[in-house]
Amino acid sequence: MDRRQFLTSSALFAGLSMAGIPAMSFANTPRAADDEDFWRIIQGEYDVTGDIVNMEAGYWGIMSIPVTQAYIQHTHFVNQNSSYYARRLYRDDYNKIIARVAKKLGVGEDEIELTRNATEALQCLINGYNKLKEGDTVIYADLDYGSMQSEMRYLKDYRKVNVVAIAMPEPASYENVIAAYKKALDDHPKCKMMLMTHISNRTGLITPVKEIAAMAKARGVDVILDAAHSWGQYDFDFQDLGVDFVGFNLHKWIGVPLGVGMMYIRKNRIHDIDPFRGQAGASSDDVRMRVHTGTMNFAAVLSIPDALDFRENIGQKNITGRLRYLRNQWVNQVIDNKNVEILTPQDERMYAAITSFRIKGKTSREENMDLMKTLTDKYGIFTTTMGSINSGSGIRVSPALYNSKEDANKLAAAINDIAG
Numbered sequence: 001m002d003r004r005q006f007l008t009s010s011a012l013f014a015g016l017s018m019a020g021i022p023a024m025s026f027a028n029t030p031r032a033a034d035d036e037d038f039w040r041i042i043q044g045e046y047d048v049t050g051d052i053v054n055m056e057a058g059y060w061g062i063m064s065i066p067v068t069q070a071y072i073q074h075t076h077f078v079n080q081n082s083s084y085y086a087r088r089l090y091r092d093d094y095n096k097i098i099a100r101v102a103k104k105l106g107v108g109e110d111e112i113e114l115t116r117n118a119t120e121a122l123q124c125l126i127n128g129y130n131k132l133k134e135g136d137t138v139i140y141a142d143l144d145y146g147s148m149q150s151e152m153r154y155l156k157d158y159r160k161v162n163v164v165a166i167a168m169p170e171p172a173s174y175e176n177v178i179a180a181y182k183k184a185l186d187d188h189p190k191c192k193m194m195l196m197t198h199i200s201n202r203t204g205l206i207t208p209v210k211e212i213a214a215m216a217k218a219r220g221v222d223v224i225l226d227a228a229h230s231w232g233q234y235d236f237d238f239q240d241l242g243v244d245f246v247g248f249n250l251h252k253w254i255g256v257p258l259g260v261g262m263m264y265i266r267k268n269r270i271h272d273i274d275p276f277r278g279q280a281g282a283s284s285d286d287v288r289m290r291v292h293t294g295t296m297n298f299a300a301v302l303s304i305p306d307a308l309d310f311r312e313n314i315g316q317k318n319i320t321g322r323l324r325y326l327r328n329q330w331v332n333q334v335i336d337n338k339n340v341e342i343l344t345p346q347d348e349r350m351y352a353a354i355t356s357f358r359i360k361g362k363t364s365r366e367e368n369m370d371l372m373k374t375l376t377d378k379y380g381i382f383t384t385t386m387g388s389i390n391s392g393s394g395i396r397v398s399p400a401l402y403n404s405k406e407d408a409n410k411l412a413a414a415i416n417d418i419a420g
């Protein structure tokens with residue numbers, strides 16, 4: 001029995017709907033972000049605990065019900081067929097999945113490889129980038145993800161380069177972020193490679209990648225892009241960004257089961273990333289030799305098309321509109337409160353779902369741990385403290401499609417209540 005036959009005939013799962021085949025597709029229909037009747041249907045596609053309002057989708061994305069069902073089916077199938085499936089049939093499924101993902105991003109099938117998460121992809125890219133010579137400079141920003149900053153610092157010993165950390169401006173604006181990178185490049189003419197984060201995990205800031213990457217390229221500086229949070233959170237044309245090395249997550253905003261990320265290397269740049277520790281000779285031009293995951297969660301990989309179906313049926317523009325609407329819904333109710341600081345710019349080019357705030361003057365981690373606890377215990381809203389930015393700590397809020405307008409209102413009322 002092949003996998004599709006199994007999926008459609010399994011008695012165990014009879015009665016469950018097939019993932020990605022909802023009654024209607026909304027993708028080509030623009031949906032108002034405040035069309036609560038429509039978005040209630042989408043909310044109904046998520047089975048989320050009623051014990052707490054979860055506005056911490058930034059950690060990873062809850063799967064929709066159709067994706068969960070498909071994942072259960074794939075898990076059952078993989079478990080039943082075990083190594084027979086993995087050794088005989090998986091490669092064909094994998095190739096089809098790669099083809100679909102590549103088409104979606106507008107890249108070649110030989111330019112991407114699945115990983116277990118964005119961390120794995122980015123570690124291999126940062127470590128594997130082999131164009132550095134002793135005495136060169138690499139740059140990262142203090143707003144980059146902590147473990148990627150460490151990975152960049154590791155290059156000091158590993159590649160014998162100068163590692164420079166720049167401070168992102170606060171408050172950030174489109175112009176001052178570009179200016180900060182320009183200054184960094186001006187100040188460090190020996191820079192050869194730069195880490196950039198597309199959407200910050202701390203503040204939700206969207207970096208103007210296209211402009212900065214073009215500026216870097218003109219000076220012969222390569223960008224390694226951390227896109228752990230961006231794919232799926234907002235709509236952008238990937239090719240338009242003009243970056244050659246990227247680490248993605250599929251288990252955050254694409255809504256794939258936990259355990260799937262992706263590496264992208266532009267075809268003509270493949271030799272600038274070392275094959276993974278002896279995996280192949282330096283002449284190998286196979287992207288799959290740039291990371292070694294070991295055994296992947298096959299069922300999670302098989303769920304990628306189901307997650308893409310689900311999202312495509314809603315439409316990325318509709319999804320982005322709704323996420324921004326939920327964000328604006330709480331932010332607009334607290335932004336005029338003089339005791340509240342919004343730590344993410346109001347410029348629509350610079351935010352999507354995630355935005356952070358603090359109660360004015362409360363900058364320590366402890367104060368924000370207390371605030372997170374109060375929001376959870378007293379108001380029933382789950383958020384998280386964010387890692388510090390220069391001005392201190394705060395609370396990160398990340399709504400998702402399963403949140404309602406009422407959830408955002410509840411958060412705004414809680415913040416105003418606490419802030420006074």
Ligand SMILES: Cc1ncc(COP(=O)(O)O)c(C=O)c1O
Nearest residue numbers: 117118119120145201226228249
């Ligand atoms: C900006 C950023 N980069 C990288 C990562 C790593 O993602 P993962 O833990 O899924 O590998 C995260 C995780 O939250 C992140 O926010």
